[in-house]
Amino acid sequence: MRIKITKSLVLPAQMLETESIPEALFPEGDYLANLTPEGKIEVINTRKIKALFSFSQFRDRVSLGEFIVVEA
Structure with missing residues (x-):
């Protein structure tokens, strides 16, 4: 799916699927x-950096207007 982040966010992230990094900038834009x-939703910033969310965390971000689902 494609989502739009409506304002720049700093999110907990992972690098190369195994290394946790404290946080990464996800600028406003499409992702x-x-x-x-594992049933998580991963939002991919670059080929190497991604943020993982549970369904409830993702739903909360959508309800706050931080994420907009552009295409499912």
Whole structure:
């Protein structure tokens, strides 16, 4: 799916799927989001950096207007 982040956010992130990094900047714009096998939603910033969310965390971001689902 594709989402739009409506304002720049600093989010907890992972690098290369295994290394946790404290946080990464996700500037305002469009991003690819995928469902992981573990049932999380990953928002991909770059090929190496992504943020993971549970469905409830993702839903909260949508309800706050921080994320807009552009294409499911």
